Amino acid sequence: MKKIMIHEEYCMGCRLCEIHCLVQHSKSKEIIKAYKGEYPKAMPRLVIEEKGYHSFALQCRHCEEAPCLEACMTGAMHRDPKTGAVICDEEKCVGCWMCIMVCPFGVIARNTEGKKVASKCDLCGGETEPVCVKNCPNEAITLED
């Protein structure tokens, strides 16, 4: 299954990946509207880790043995059979945050703007290239097997 590989030596810390992830998960999917016109504002699904000049974008690793899958009470966390990615079904999610507690990478976020749900990377649906990879100007994150 194709996963996002991180090359931290090339990350510029520009956070364009974060911006495009937000836009992709917004209602309008259009950048100016997503930032200025939407309420609640969408949430990016990745975390930029930074220390000094080291930086990189961290998103859900879609683990083969995913602790969040085990921990989910309602079964909202499930694995998409086509892409192999771990997806949170926001309809079923009740916001118990158990997945956040068990995630070893800390890449699940609390989305409390509207209904309380856990928010995480979904590989942009698997149809096309994830937008973070597509928009990284320096190929610091790449889609590889």
Add this chain to the structure above:
Amino acid sequence: MRIDTKMIGHAKTESLNSAIRKPESSPFGSEKGRLYRKKYLADRDYRIPGNCAVSGIMNEAGKCFSGDAIIRSIALMHDRANGMGGGFAAYGIYPEMAKYYAFHMMYDEEDAKQNAEHYIRRYYTIIHDSPIRFKKTQKIGDNPLLWKYFLEPKKEVMHSQVLLSEEDMIAQTVTYVNSQIRNAFVVSSGKNMGIFKGVGYPEDIAEFYRLDQYKGYLWTSHGRFPTNSVAWWGGAHPFGFLDWSVVHNGEISSYGINRRYLENFGYRCAFFTDTEVIIYLFDLLSRMHGIPFEIIAKILSAPFWNDIERMPEDEKRVYESIRMVYASALINGPFAVIAANSDTMIGLNDRVKLRPLVAARHGDFVYIASEESAIREVCPRPDSVWMPRAGEPVIGRLKKEPLSEVQIGSHMKKEYEVM
């Protein structure tokens, strides 16, 4: 000389007959109906591109034969020319005077003749001189003064200059006369050979010079199709240098650099004609650098890198070095040439064969021509006929002892010491 029209194919007969009948088709045109004389370019001042016909016949045993054969051969290719130039080189035509240098000269006026003779007498003894025989015909217009000399270099002149060989002296004389003496032109300067040329169809030029009366063991000829009207007799082919003669069908794209490369070695290109570089390259590579003709062919029409990569290792090294060192001698652009000297006739195509050339052998005879029909015209059933590949030379050699070691030219100057 009458052209026997029955010997020539029907299609050609028509155009030939029409050429004979209509005076308008002669190169100088009909002056009736014109207010002013048409302006012709003196192509000693402009490089005029064009295309042509070439033919060459050699008897490797040295048996002399009349010019009739070469004339029939070139006449067949009449449509490749446009009447603006034709010429012949003949070897073995002055057997009694074989040890003297035969200079064929063209003078546009009497003064030029005086000046040239004055210069020549300083360095040479004129053993014999006389006009070159010709027969005025309706098809050939005004001709320059045509004279031949048999010269012997003066020994005291040669000894007074260090490292001057006879060939160097002839080269210096020819270069001087052609570039410094106005209206004088050295057509050929070899021993026991001569070049005959002018403005007109080659078969008409042959009739003019009565070439059927001469006998030689090696004949080459050329019919010219320049894109612009020309009036200068010296611009026709063949071009001569020492005992070399070259007839050339093509245009040299690399002329600019070939010329500058030759200037490095002291050759001066006196005229804006690209054929000059071919003849000087042959002289440089064979006489000065002592390179065998098969390799000279590979220098002038070098094989491609793709092909060199596939050769066995030692051969690859040789060709790599050749291309590296003689890069500026590569002749780029379409060409089919027949070069000749006293014991060799070489036919060669460019590296992608953009002009036609066919060769044949029959007994001691070697034939090279632009078209197979021109060969079969004089030799209906040759032993072998083939189309040489790009860069593959056709070499006819006067039979002597076989060559085993390369004789390096004794005229190599100090500067050419190898690093």
Add this chain to the structure above:
Amino acid sequence: MAKVPLISDFLVEREKEKCINCQVCCRMCAFDAHRYDPETAQVSTDSSKCVGCHFCESFCPTTALTIKRNPSDSRENANWRQDVLKGITKQADTGGVLLTGMGCDRPYPIYWDHILLNASQVTNPSIDPLREPMELRTYIGRKPDCLRLERSNKNKISLKNTLSSQLVLESPILFSAMSYGSISLNTCRSLAWAASEFGTFYNTGEGGLHRDLYPYGKNTIVQVASGRFGVHAEYLNAGAAIEIKIGQGAKPGIGGHLPGEKVDLEISRTRMIPEGSDAISPAPHHDIYSIEDLRQIIYALKEATKYRKPVGVKISAVHNVAAIATGIVRAGADFVSIDGLRGGTGAAPTIIRNNVGIPIELAIAAVDTRLREEGIRNQASVIAAGGFRNSGDIIKAVALGADAVYIGTAALVAMGCHICQKCYTGKCNWGIATQDPYLTKRLNPKIGARRLINLLRAWSLEIKEMLGGMGINAIESLRGNREALRGVGLSDVDLKILGIKPAGEAW
């Protein structure tokens, strides 16, 4: 009046409707031109800090930014231009030498734009490079006057000469000398990878060779400059050829300059100098004060590398370049690199960069003509450098007489450079002319190498097309072939020096 604040060169225009305050520009500008105020949650710009490198404009996700020349107008004055006034003001402030980066930007005539090429028609067929072989292979090195060929009894031809070592290029384009120090290690890596993938060479410049780049030695020309930075026996043997740098086109007559800000630990190790100290190369080599000294050094280097590598010399194009080049060839160099007026640099005094030297077009013509007149053109290859912008310039240089061409600025532009001329600050936003670890990450060598290879490939194809159009299928038939060029809008003297005819004149 104590200090005159300088009017800024650029004005950063931000379209309020489009700006989403994402802060990408703030994070990306090394000159701190953009600032985010958390209280107002707005991004604002201090235009006086902008150098015009266009990094923020390129990466703004909503294209809200436009960099403009500061439209603050003064009374028109053709003589007292704005840059002249600013120069005087800065010098009155600091008392120092004005520094700048990259190549001469003054409007001296560009002869490439006045030279035209030929094409064959009717009498001479043009050749299609996509269907026929078209050869760009070039050999750099010393070649003998003639070959001694021997024919054995079995009719095989063998070679009696031994030829001196040569560099083999698949295309007549090499990467120019850019020192590690003036550019980042990632940029060096890009150049090294691209050169080895494509089949050409890059030049270390005077910064020595970093350990990580030794594996690419086969495609490296190592440079020995006046400061002898990083020169030791292993270094000399690591490359495929050695180049002695006497001068460079951007600053003829003076040595290289690496400001202390750009000398970090790795640079210090590679160059063998203390960290943070300015690396200023002396103007001459202090052991080369004459041509015979140069000959001694050339042969010393040949001895050190056992005559297995070509040794060449790089000079700037100055008034007497023809005689100097001839001297260098006679001193034993295997190739001569000539860097013209428009060559680039990481740091140079502005006044020298703009006023010293001559354009490379005239220099190549003069050197090639003089070497041929002396009969020694084959003894060394000539490499031209200094502001080659496209394949048209390159093919014209070859026709004038160069064997190959060095590209420097063009290679950097391919990797993102926008020629803001602030290389000497060490704050290159594109990650090229800097050692700051925050910034050097911005150039991914994989991407850099890919772009350079694309550039070389594209230019090589264009050169092949133009050669084919002239009816030539091997570049050696164009080298020095001035018949293929015509000048347009040039004076008689220019035409004479270039050795070309005016357009409209036939053969």
